[in-house]
Amino acid sequence: MLSTTDLRGTDLSVTELRAALPRAEYDVEAALHAVTPIVADVAERGAEALLELAERFDGVRPQRLRVPAEVMQRALELLDPDVRRALEVSIERARLVHADQVRTDTTTQVSPGGTVTERWVPVDRVGLYVPGGLAVYPSSVVMNVVPAQIAGVSSLAVASPPQRDNAGELAGYPHPTILAACALLGVDEVYATGGAQAVAAFAHGFDDTTAEPVDGRVPRCEPVSLVTGPGNVYVAAAKRLLKGLIGIDSEAGPTEIAVLADAGADPEHVAADLVSQAEHDPLAASVLVTDSTELAAAVEEAVTRRALATKHSERVQTALTGPQSGVVLVDDLDAGLAVVNAYGAEHLEIITADSPAVAARVRNAGAVFVGTYSPVSLGDYAAGSNHVLPTGGCACHSSGLSVQSFLRGIHVIHYDEQALTEVGQHVVTLAEAEDLPAHGEAVTARTGQTVGR
Template identity: 55%
Template sequence: MRVIDLRGQNLSTAELLSVVPRATAAKAHALETAAAIVADVRDRGEAALREQATQFDGATGHAIRVPQHHIDEAIASLEPDVRSALEEAIRRVRLASAAQVPAPAVTELGGGARVIQRWQPVARVGVYVPGGKAVYPSSVIMNVVPAQIAGVSAVALASPPQRAFVGRVHPTILAAAGLLGVTEIYAMGGAGAIGALAYGVESLELAPVDVVTGPGNNFVAAAKRAVAGVVGIDAEAGATEILVVADDTANADFVAADLISQAEHDEQSGSVLVTFSPDLADAVSARIAAMVPLTKHAERVAIALGGEQSAIVLVDDLKTAAAFSNAYGPEHLEIQTAHASADAAIFTNAGALFIGDYAPVSLGDYLAGSNHVLPTSGQARYASGLGAHTFLRPQQVVEYSREALENVAADLVALSTAEDLPAHGEAVTARFAPRD
C-alpha cells in the first residue's frame, strides 16, 4: 500500500479533500455507459434486457421473471447452518430497523389549530442485489427488512442471472428473498436492472417502482444517478471502502485483516489506514504483505490494496486523523484507539462507525443488526445509510377549525398583501364573508 505522509502540515478541509485516496476515472466512464444502458431498457424493455444479459452475464433464454418454484427449490436446498444464520440476521436487522420508524406527533398551536406529523411509506420499492464477484444474501436482508418495517406494500427484487445456474438468480439470494416472503424477483443485473425497476417492463408485468435501493458497482451507482428524479434512490453506492483510525495500542493483525476484508470485495475497493503511530503503520504494512498471499482472493485483494484508492496515511495526532476522516467521509469507519468510545465523538462523517477491537466491519455486514447499505465516495458527509427511514416520507396534516382560522386571518391577509398575492388572503376572508 502506498503511504501518504501528512505529518507537520496544517491542511484545510479543501486541502484534505484534494489528498484523500479516491479512484475517479472508473466512475467518470461508468456514468456515460450506464445512462445509455438505462435509456435502452426504457425504450426497448425486455429485448434490451436480454441482449444485456447475453453480453454481461453470459445468460440466454432464461426466465427473467423468476417463477415461484425456483424460490421454493432454493429454500429447500439451503444448508441448515446458512438458513439459521440468515434467520438470525433477519431478526437482528428487524429489531434495529424498528427503532428507525418515528412515532406520529401532534402539535397543538391553539384552540382548534393543530399540525399532525406522520410518516407515510412509499407503495412500491425496487431492490437491487449484486451478483458479480461474490454472493450477497445479506444485501437481500439489509434492503428488504427495512422496507417491510416501514410498511412498504410491494417489493420487487432484481439480481443478475448466473451462468453457473443456467440463467437463474443465485439460489442463496433466492432463498433469502423467499425467507422474507418476497415473490416478485427478476433475473436481471447491472445498470439495465436499475432502468427496468425505474421505468417498468410491460412484457414482464414489472410495474415501475417508487424507490430503488441496493448496493452495486460503479455502473449500478451511475444508473441510479440516471434515474434519480424518475424514482427515489437511497444513494449512489459504488465500490466499498473502509477507513481505520488506529493508534499504537491497536493490534496490527486486526487492522491488516480488516483492510484485507474490504479489499476482497472488488479491485476498486478502497482500504485506508490513518494513524499517528509510524510503528503501527510499519507493522500493518508487514502483516498485509504476509497475509494477502494466504487469502482466497489474493489477486483481487492485492490489486485493490495497491490501487490509488487505498493508502496508509500518517498524521500528527488524533485531531488530525479525525479531520482527515471527516473530509474523506468513509462508508465504514473503524476506530481502534486506546479510548475508542470517547474518541468517536469527534468523527462525525461516516456511513457507520465500528468502535474498538471487537467490532470489525464484517460484523456490520452480517449480524450487528445495523444496515450495511451505506454511502460511499464521500457521500457520508451529507447522506445516511439505508434504513426504514429511506422508505418513509414525512407528511404534515393541517387541521384548523373555523375559530382557529379566524384567529390568524388578519395576519395571513397582511402577509399575502406584503407578498403581492392578494388572492391568498381572499381565500381566507371568503370564508367569513356574509352569505346571501
C-alpha cells in the same frame, strides 16, 4: 504495498484534507454514456431488451425473467443448513435493530383549533437491487428487504443478475443463495436481471412476456417509486439518469474502510480488516489513519503477508496498491479525527484507547465500529446494523439505508375558523410582502378580514 500520506506538521482545511486523502476514481458521469441507450432500450422494448442484455452482459439468457415460485423454494431446499442458520440470525438481528427505527405520527397543537400532524407513510412499491458480479451478496437481500418490510411497504421486488454457472432447474436465474435469502424473507417477486437494465426495468415497468399468462393477460412488472441497493458504476449511473422518475437511496461507489488507530492497536487486526474490504473490488479503498509510525510499519508488513495469502489475492493487491488506499500519518488523535471526519468513510473503525469516547467525536461516517471486537465484517452480516451505506465522502450529508428510507413524512394541516382568523392577518401581511396578494385573498375570503394596507 500501501502508499503513505504524511500529514504531520500540517494544518490543513477540510477542503485541503479532502484533496490530500486517498480516494477511488469513480466517474459516474462517464458511465452515463454507456447507460443511456440501455435505459432507453428497456423503456421501449421491455422484456425482449432485458433478455438480450442478459446474454450480452451476463452470458446467459434467462428462461423466465420472474423467478418461478418453485425455483425459489428449490433454492431454499438446497441451501446449506449452516448458511441458512447464519442468514436467519442476520435477519433476526436486522429486524431487532430496524424495528426501533419506526416513526410514529406526531400531532402539534399550534393554537386552539389549529393543528399540524406529521404522518409517516411508506412508499407504495420499491425495487431492491442485489449485486451478483465479483461476489454473491445474500446479505444485501437482508439489508434491503428488512427495513422495507418493517416500514410497511406493501409491494416490493428484487432484481439480481442471472448466473451462467447455475445448472439444472436453477439455470438462468440469480445465484441460488440470493434466491434462498428472498424465500426466507417471504419475497416472491424476484427478477433475473442486473446492472443498469434492472434499474430501468424497475423505473419503467415492463410486460413480462416470458411468464405464463394469467387469466389470458400477460403479467406485468409494475413501475416502482423507489430503487435501493448497491451496485457497480453502471447501476449508479442508471440511478442518476432515472432519478426523478424514481427515488433512489444513493449512487453507491466502491466500498471503503478507514481505520483510526493508535499505538495500542493490534496490527494483525487492522491488517485483517483492511484486506477484508479490499477483497470486494479492485477499486475498494482501505485507509489507515494513525499517529504511530511503529503501528504503520507493522500493519504494512501484516497487510502484505495477508494479501499474498488470501483467496482473492490479485483483487486485494490491486485495491491495496491503488490510489484509493494507503496510510495517513497524523500528529495525534485530534488530527486523526479531523482526517476521518473530512474523509467521511463508508465504514470507520476506531481502535484506540478509550475508543467509545473517540467514536463519540466522529461526525461523518456511514457506520462507526468501536473497539477491537467490532470489525466491519460484523456489520456486513450480523451486527443488526445496515450495510447499505454512503460512499465517496457522501457520509457528510447522507445516511445509510434504514426504515426511514422507505417512509415519507406528510404534513396534515387542520385549522378551524377561529384559528385561521387568529393568524390570518399575518398570512396576508407576508403574502403582500412577497407581492402575492391572491394568497392573502384566499384567507380573507374565508375570514372576512380586511386586507391590511
